[in-house]
Amino acid sequence: MTNRRNFLKTSSAWGAAAALGPSLYTAPAAAASEIEVGVLFSLSGGLSMVEKSLADATLMAMDEINAAGGVNGMMIKPILEDGASDPKTYNEKASKLVIRDRVPTVFGSYTSASRKAVLPVFEKRNNMYFYPTYYEGYECSKNVVYTGAVPNQQLSNFIPWIFKNLNKKKFFIVGSNYVYPREMAKVCKILIEQNGGETVGDEYLELGHSEWGAMVSKIKNSGCDVVLSNVVGASVISFYREFKNQGLTHDKLPICATVTSELEVSAMGAEFAVGSYASYPYFQAIDTDANNAFIERYRKYVNDPAAVTHHALESSYFQVFLWKQAVEKAGEATPNAIREGIKGQVFDAPNGRVTIDPDNLHAYLTPRICQYKPDGQGTIVDEYPEPIQPLPYSAYGETSDNMFCKEGGLDTSKL
Amino acid sequence: MDKTESKFAQKLDWSVYILFFIVVLGLPLLTDDVFWLNRISKYLVYGMLGLAIALSWGYAGILNLGQGLFFGLGAYMFAMSLKLKSYTSLQQGSAEPVPDFMVWNAEPGTPTELCCIVPGSWLWIPFQSQTFGMFMSILLPVFIAFIVASAIFRLRVSGVYVAIITLALVLLVRLLIIDAQPLTNGFNGLTDLGWLTLKGFEFDPYMVATYYLVAISCCIVMLLTRWLVSTRAGLILQSTRDDPNRSRYLGYDVASYQIFFFVVSAAIAGFSGMLYVIAAEFASPTFLDITFSISMVVWAAVGGRSSLIGAVIGALLINSIEAAVSESEIFKEAWKLIIGVIFILVVLLLPRGIAGVARDFAGWLESKSLKAKNSED
C-alpha cells in the first residue's frame, strides 16, 4: 500500500521537476567560426508594425556581411528575440541574451521605453547595445552605440525652419505618453522659446490609444498654428485620420512630426499625410545610387515590392556594418574591444557618410526635412550640406566645445 | 482540504507539500545556471499569486479578477525604494537621489530636488529608506484591499459583480499610474533599480542567494496560508463560500470573514510584488494589465482552485512550458492557442483542476487498496 502511495507522489514530483527543468538546457556553444549576436525587436504587439522592419534590415545586413566573407572570416549568427512591444519583456530577453547566451553585442530597440528597460542589463554586465532609433537624447552610456538621430539633429533644424519657412509661431505639442515624447517636448519648448515662439499646448495620449476626437478638438480650439507631433506607433494613424475627419488641413495647420515616417504614412493611407512635414536624417526619397540600390535590395529581401524604407530601418542596416568594422579593427568580439573599435568608425550609408563620435558613441548624421506627397514619399525641402556632430545634451547647453558626455562618462556638474 | 477529509488524504497533502519544498529548495544543487534559477524564482512568485487567487476564490468564493492591482502596488512601492538606491539616481546633478525620469519630465529650469522637481515628487522622499518601501509594499495593498472589501462586502455585493468591480479597479489604477508619468514614469515603468541590501549583503538577481530568498519566502507563505485555512476561521470561510445566507443565520458575520481573507490575499499579492521586483529588477504598469490578472485565475483554475499547492504548481507548470516553448516564435504563438484550449477544457471538464484529478486518482487508489485489504479478510 505504502509503495503505491509513494509511487504516486514521487512520480508526480519528478514529473513536475522535469517540466520545470531546463529543457533547452544550455544553448549549444557557437561553432568556432561563428560569432553569435543578439537581435532584439518587437515581433508581436502594437509596435511590431515598425520593429519587424528593423529586425529585417538588421538580418539583411548580417546576410550581406556573411555573403561577403563574414567578420574576419567568421560568420555572424543572429539570435532573434521578440520584445513583444513590452519593456518588461525586453528586459527579460536582453537578460537572456547577455547572461545566458553570452553574446558580445545586441542590436535592438525602437522605443526609448524599451531602451531604458534594457540599459541596466548592458551596464551592469558590461555588454554592448547598438541602438538604431532616433531618440530624445539626455543619455550617455558607454555600453550603447546610438546610430539614430538626437534632438540636435532632428529638432534643432526643424523648429527654426518652421519659424522661418512656414512662418508659424504658436505650437501645440502632442505625443504618446512615455519618455521619448516627454523629453522631446521639453527640448521643443526650449527651442521654441529660443526662437521667440509660444507653446500653447503640451498633451499626451497613451501609447496605442486610438480615440483622438477629444484631442483633435482641443488642438482646434487652442489657437495654435502648427502641431508638433511626437506621437508614436499605431496612434499616428488614428491621429492623422481624425485630424482630417475634423476638417483640419495641413496647409493651414500643418502637422510637423518626428515619428511619422514613410512606414506610418503607408499604413494610414498617404492621403491623410499629404502636405505634412517630418524631420529625419534619412528619407526613402533621397535620390542617390547608393540609396536606390539599398531600397531595391531591401525590397527583394522582404519579398515586397512595395516595402518602404525609413530612418530607423536604415540605421538598423548600417550599424551592423559599423559593428563589423569595429570587430575587425579590434581583432576580437568582446564588449570592451568592440567599444574601443567603434570609436571613430566611418561608413558610407545610404543617407551619407556616418561617423561614430569617439566621445559619446553617437552618430554624425545629416539633418533633413521633408514634406509628404500623395504617393507617400517625401520631397526633401531642407537638407544640411554635411553631417553634423551628435550632441545628446544640446538642449541643456552642450556644444562641440563643451561636451557633457565624454569618454569618461557624463559630467553631471554641467547639468 | 478541511479536517473532515480522510487521514489518507491529509497525509497525501502533506507529502506533496514536503516533496514540493524539497524540490524547490534543492534546485540550486542541481544546476549552476543562475539565469534559469532567476526565471524559476519569478515563477515561484507567480505561484504565490496563484495561491492568493486560490485562497480568495477557492476558499472564500470571491473571484478577484484584479489581483494584479495588489501585486502591482506592492511591486511599485518596493521599486520606488530601489530606484532611489540606484547609481543613476545619484547622477542627476543633486546631492540626494532623484529618479532620472523625473528630470526629463520636469519643466525646463526646475531645480533638481526630490521635494519639488515635479508635482507630487515629495511622495518619494520617505522611500529613501528601504525598510519603508518594504513595509509599504504590504501595507498599501492591505489598506486598499480593506477599503474596497469593506465597501463590497458590507454592501452585500456578491458573485459576478464582485469580479467586475475588481476588474474595473485594476483598470482604473493602471490608467492612473500611466497618466502620472512625472511621478511613476508611466508606461515605461520603474527600471534601472538598485539591489536589495540586507545587513550589507547585496542581492544580485542573478545569484543563488536571491533564489533562496524568493524560494524560502514562497514556502513560508504556503505554510502559513495552509495553516490559516485549516483553522476554525478557515472553515467558517468555506461555509460562507458554500452558503452565505445559512452562515448568516447561524450567526457568523460573513462580511468580516470575507474582508479578512480578501485582505490576506491582497497582502500575499503585495509581498509577491516585492519579491518580483527583487528578482526582475523592474516594475511596470503591465503588472496591472487585465490579461495578467486573468492569467493568475487561469493558473489557479488549471492547478485547482481549491488547492493552495495546486494553484502554485499550476502557475509553475504553465509558465515553465511557456518559457520552454517561447524559444521558437511560432511555437510561442501556438502555445498561447494551446493554453486557450486547455483553459476551456479545464473549465468545462475539470473544474477542480489538476489537484482535483490527483485527489480523485489518490482516492481511487485508496479505495482499491481498501477493497484489496477487505477482500483479504
Added chain:
Amino acid sequence: MSNIFFIGLSLSSILLLIALGLSITYGAMGVINMAHGELVMIGAYTAVLSGIYLNLNLFFALPLAFLVSAAVGLLMERIIIRRLYGRIIDTLLATWGVAILLQQLIRLEFGLTFFGINIKGLGPGLQKMEVPLFLSENFDVLGVTVQPYRSFIILLTIGLALLTWYIMYRTSIGTQVRAIMRNPQMAAACGIDVKKVSAWTFAYGSGLAGVAGVLLAGFKAVVPTMGSSVVVDGFLVVVVGGVGSLLGTLLSAVVLGQINGFFAILTNDIVARAIVFGVVILIILLRPNGLFGFKSR
C-alpha cells in the same frame, strides 16, 4: 460646447454598439462573453478581407460581418456555452479562453503561418479598412461642421438599437427571449424551445458585435488585440445599465460616453477613462442590479 456634446455622443454610440450585443447575450442568456471583443475583431477583419479579396466596400461588409460573427457566435454557443448555463463565472473563464483562441487564430492566420504562408490581411500586423470618400469628407450644415463618419456610426447605432428593441418587444421570438430571461424553467415548461432560442439569441448578439467591428475598423487600426480593450467597456455599460434592460444599456452608454467625452476635453482621455471606471464602481456598489435591472436567474 456642442463639440463636446458631439464627441460624447460619438463615444456613447461606439459604447452602445458594443454593449448592445453584450446586453443581449448577458441579459438573455446569463452568459458573460469575454470573447465578445474578439467577435468585434472578427467583424473588423471580415471588412478588411472582403475589401481586399472581394472588393466590397463598407456597406456590403456590414451585413457580411454580421453573418460571419453570428456564425462564429453560434459555433461558440453550440460547442462550449451550452454546457455552462447557470455557471456564470465559468462562462466568463471559458469565453476568455475562446477569446485567446480567436486572437491566436487570426494572428497565426489559421495555422498557415506554420507553413510559411502569409495571407494578406491577416497576421499580427496592422490592417486598415477603406472608408468611402463621401463619408470622410466633412461638410457644413447650417454653419455646423458635420463629421460624416461619426454621424454615420451614431445613426447606424440608433437604427440597430431600434431594430433590437423591435425584435425583443414586438415579435414573438422576442417575447420568448424575454420569457427565458425571467425564468428559463418556466419558459421551457410553457413549451418554448429554450435551447434553440438561446442559440439564435447568442448568434444575434454576436452578429451585432461583428457590425461594431466593421464600423470601428473605419477609424481604429485593425489588429488581433483590438477586441480586448472594448469588451471591458462594453461590460461595464451593460452592468451599469442593468442586466436584461435594453433601455438601461442605452442610457448607461449615453451617460458614460458623455462623462468620458466631457472629462477628456477637460483633462485628458486617460483620466477621463479612469473617472468612468470610478463611476462604474460606485454604481455597482450602490445599485448592483444596475440602473434599470431586475433580479432574475
